[in-house]
Amino acid sequence: MSSKQIIECVPNFSEGRDMTVIKQITDAIESADGVRLLNVDPGEATNRTVVTFVGEPAAVVEGAFRGARKAAEVIDMRRHHGAHPRMGATDVLPLIPVSGITLEECAGLARQLADRMAREAGIPCYAYEASAFIPERKNLAVCRAGEYEALQEKLTTPGKQPDYMPGGPLAVGQPVPESIQRCGCTAVGARDFLIAVNWNLNTTSTRRANAIAFDVREKGRPKREGNPITGKKVLDADGKPVMIPGTLKATKAIGWYIDEYGIAQVSMNMTNLAVTPLHVAFDEVCRCAQLRGLRVTGTEIVGLVPKKALIDAGKYFLEKQHRSTGIPEADILKIAIKSMGLDDLRPFNPREKVIEYLMEDAQAASPALVNLTTKAFAEETSRESPAPGGGTISAYMGALAAALGTMVANLSSHKPGWDDRWKEFSDWADRGQSLMTELLALVDEDTQAFNAIMAAFGMPKKTEEEQAARTAAIQQATLYAAQVPLHTMKASLQTFDICRAMAEQGNPASVSDAGVGALAARAAVLGAGLNVKINAASLKERQQADALIGEANALIAQANQLEKEIMAVVEGKL
Numbered sequence: 126m127s128s129k130q131i132i133e134c135v136p137n138f139s140e141g142r143d144m145t146v147i148k149q150i151t152d153a154i155e156s157a158d159g160v161r162l163l164n165v166d167p168g169e170a171t172n173r174t175v176v177t178f179v180g181e182p183a184a185v186v187e188g189a190f191r192g193a194r195k196a197a198e199v200i201d202m203r204r205h206h207g208a209h210p211r212m213g214a215t216d217v218l219p220l221i222p223v224s225g226i227t228l229e230e231c232a233g234l235a236r237q238l239a240d241r242m243a244r245e246a247g248i249p250c251y252a253y254e255a256s257a258f259i260p261e262r263k264n265l266a267v268c269r270a271g272e273y274e275a276l277q278e279k280l281t282t283p284g285k286q287p288d289y290m291p292g293g294p295l296a297v298g299q300p301v302p303e304s305i306q307r308c309g310c311t312a313v314g315a316r317d318f319l320i321a322v323n324w325n326l327n328t329t330s331t332r333r334a335n336a337i338a339f340d341v342r343e344k345g346r347p348k349r350e351g352n353p354i355t356g357k358k359v360l361d362a363d364g365k366p367v368m369i370p371g372t373l374k375a376t377k378a379i380g381w382y383i384d385e386y387g388i389a390q391v392s393m394n395m396t397n398l399a400v401t402p403l404h405v406a407f408d409e410v411c412r413c414a415q416l417r418g419l420r421v422t423g424t425e426i427v428g429l430v431p432k433k434a435l436i437d438a439g440k441y442f443l444e445k446q447h448r449s450t451g452i453p454e455a456d457i458l459k460i461a462i463k464s465m466g467l468d469d470l471r472p473f474n475p476r477e478k479v480i481e482y483l484m485e486d487a488q489a490a491s492p493a494l495v496n497l498t499t500k501a502f503a504e505e506t507s508r509e510s511p512a513p514g515g516g517t518i519s520a521y522m523g524a525l526a527a528a529l530g531t532m533v534a535n536l537s538s539h540k541p542g543w544d545d546r547w548k549e550f551s552d553w554a555d556r557g558q559s560l561m562t563e564l565l566a567l568v569d570e571d572t573q574a575f576n577a578i579m580a581a582f583g584m585p586k587k588t589e590e591e592q593a594a595r596t597a598a599i600q601q602a603t604l605y606a607a608q609v610p611l612h613t614m615k616a617s618l619q620t621f622d623i624c625r626a627m628a629e630q631g632n633p634a635s636v637s638d639a640g641v642g643a644l645a646a647r648a649a650v651l652g653a654g655l656n657v658k659i660n661a662a663s664l665k666e667r668q669q670a671d672a673l674i675g676e677a678n679a680l681i682a683q684a685n686q687l688e689k690e691i692m693a694v695v696e697g698k699l
């Protein structure tokens with residue numbers, strides 16, 4: 126999948142209460158071949174549903190068109206009311222690059238999509254963000270100014286009219302066709318990943334929520350003479366309001382009251398997580414709320430969130446506690462969830478909210494070996510099938526070596542009296558977690574490499590051309606099957622560094638664990654080395670085979686020496 130072009134689409138539809146209507150729209154999206162629907166997030170108070178789906182560009186664009194066309198059929202904007210700003214049945218429709226494609230390419234696709242929506246579905250479209258034709262329309266708020274209620278003015282006033290209009294622009298005073306009255310307008314564009322997040326407050330005051338939003342959002346608030354709320358706005362030389370910038374770059378925010386929850390929220394769009402990370406926004410909203418006598422009681426993420434945003438947040442809060450960040454990913458996520466109150470309004474399940482997890486689940490053809498229980502893994506290995514075999518077990522032994530070294534590092538970082546050394550051990554634990562992740566991936570990759578050899582042997586061989594293709598495929602698969610355990614050897618060898626450091630400097634009560642880690646690391650290197658050699662023996666290109674075997678022998682010699690040295694340290698401390 127990494128070699129393919131993948132984009133994400135996150136349309137917002139102006140219906141969040143009638144699930145039969147929402148289902149019709151999502152069914153239309155899924156009817157496009159190659160689309161993977163990841164998330165459907167309806168909101169009753171906003172009367173708005175955020176849908177997330179991914180796939181290759183052509184599939185996603187087709188799914189987006191079908192969803193928007195269906196929304197125009199089943200949603201009547203003349204009867205729509207909700208807390209969120211909106212101007213159409215499909216209000217916004219952004220394309221977002223995920224892999225193998227640029228933002229500029231997505232912008233071109235968005236323009237093609239908007240043109241098609243106008244021509245074939247009769248939906249007026251504004252091109253916004255990266256696909257905007259004029260700078261002002263990069264800002265969604267400019268496109269959506271006046272919302273649906275300004276439809277007549279927007280469609281008949283030069284300079285305000287959509288970029289793509291069914292049948293061409295309307296004349297001043299010309300009535301808006303009934304079909305467009307029903308569907309309204311859509312903003313179609315391309316943007317980088319955006320997090321839509323609501324900060325829950327212990328108040329019912331929309332005014333106070335708005336005040337906090339103005340404190341933090343990049344745009345800020347208008348400067349006023351005298352009273353900061355009722356005073357006359359200060360204007361610049363061009364007659365435009367002078368703004369007092371907010372404290373958070375790359376954010377847009379408003380305050381609102383949500384009947385469904387009985388609280389006010391600061392609703393924020395975070396448009397560049399590299400500029401303002403999620404945890405930074407959380408702390409700043411908390412600070413500004415406290416200055417106004419309020420508290421942030423929790424966080425509501427609308428739609429999906431990139432895993433990195435939560436991992437960065439979890440590590441940030443761990444570091445504030447002087448705790449090791451080299452802990453399992455699931456534990457880091459738990460810290461992020463609890464620290465920011467992501468489960469304040471409803472349970473927060475990362476498997477349902479983190480985009481990478483949803484993509485992994487959608488792509489999984491069969492359960493990964495690393496997701497089996499230890500008992501099931503052992504039983505699967507014991508069966509008469511040749512895979513998983515020694516290469517897979519070697520990779521797992523390497524992962525266990527990294528895990529044991531990491532365990533000692535984490536125990537040492539939290540040892541009473543060693544508080545000033547927490548960062549030293551946290552860094553070792555981070556390195557161990559990285560190696561463990563790499564080696565766990567090799568557990569399944571080794572089995573996949575063996576299966577590739579079996580698939581090559583199963584190729585047809587009736588003609589000379591088929592025989593030549595089969596022979597080439599077998600040799601290519603065999604080379605790969607030798608390279609994977611060589612990768613395992615190199616990664617496992619690095620775990621010795623952690624085990625040595627923990628044996629020499631870590632918690633003395635856990636020195637035996639560091640020793641077992643060194644033993645596991647040696648077993649991993651030597652075991653993977655056997656798999657390099659047995660596969661290299663089947664290669665016809667002997668110079669290539671000899672190079673692989675020579676490199677494996679050098680790594681084996683290093684592993685034997687390192688294990689001997691570390692065990693001497695361990696034995697000396699027992």
